[in-house]
Amino acid sequence: MxxxxxxxxxxxxxxxxxxxxxxxxxxxxxxxxxxxxxxxxxxxxxxxxxxxxxxxxxxxxxxxxxxxxxxxxxxxxxxxxxxxxxxxxxxxxxxxxTIDPLKRADWTPLMLACTKRNLQVIRHLIENGANLRLENKDGWTSFHLACREGDKEIVNYLLDVDGSVWNNVTKNGRTPLHTAAMHGKEGVIRILLSRGSYSTDEVDACGNTPLLEALRMGHRNIAELLIMEHNASVYTKDKTGRMGIHVAAEAGQGEMVKFLLESHGVDVNLLSETGEL
Missing domain, CATH: 1.25.40.20 (Ankyrin repeat-containing domain)
Known part of the structure; x- marks a missing residue:
């Protein structure tokens, strides 16, 4: 004791x-x-x-x-x-x-460091052999976590260490771009679009694109960025047949609905595959 x-x-x-x-x-x-x-x-x-x-x-x-x-x-x-x-x-x-011991749910020290946004600690771990490619039980890597937190310096550093680390999906098919879009990290998205090679309207296991995530969470700046610089389509459907306007409306994101109607000419009477307005 x-x-x-x-x-x-x-x-x-x-x-x-x-x-x-x-x-x-x-x-x-x-x-x-x-x-x-x-x-x-x-x-x-x-x-x-x-x-x-x-x-x-x-x-x-x-x-x-x-x-x-x-x-x-x-x-x-x-x-x-x-x-x-x-x-x-x-x-x-x-x-x-040991440099890469696993805690419960398979989190390494490097993963924890990326949630704390401490570049010095991250750099020291990597310089001592920490594995940037290890995944936790959900398929998240340290890079996914860094993109969620949104520190541009850390994201750029990790890409300098491994230029292809952007090319990873979680167990449910989510890319770092999905993660950054959901959490409204515009700076990180700009880095990912310039240093990665993501397919336009790449979907996760539920059929969600980064744009759909941005609309669901009310991140207009992210939605505009993905549409204008990544050619994301406002008409891409998730696995339930819903498009961006349906996703935004269901999430109660009135400003996103207005944005789609006024800035991108989406029909307010657009039906999903299940016949929903």
């Missing part, structure tokens, strides 16, 4: 307390586990960004916890990355932490 005094000392980076009480601690740090989170002392120090304490723990045999998983399947490296603590990431990797 990771007792309160030890946990508190680690969290406040109190190396003096740890050194003074070291004789009372077991040599096997693996037995010091937080009762709820399953965190080891190394997890706690990594999350809190306590470099001095982390170094001391590793020197005292806590390196045996480098690959230990907590209740969420995270290892200390996952915790350091999620908290964007680059010095901690460097220390853990220098001590031999």
């Amino acid at each position: 990771l007792d309160h005094d030890l946990l508190s000392a680690i969290q406040r980076n109190d190396l003096h307390w740890l050194e003074a009480n070291a004789s009372q601690m077991s040599a096997d740090w693996r037995k010091f586990i937080h009762s709820k989170s399953g965190d080891t002392a190394l997890h706690v120090a990594a999350s809190a960004g306590c470099t001095q304490v982390l170094g001391w723990l590793l020197s005292q045999g806590c390196d045996r916890c480098l690959e230990q998983q907590n209740a969420d399947g995270k290892r200390p490296l996952h915790c350091a990355v999620q908290a964007s603590h680059l010095p901690i990431v460097k220390i853990l990797l220098d001590h031999g932490a």
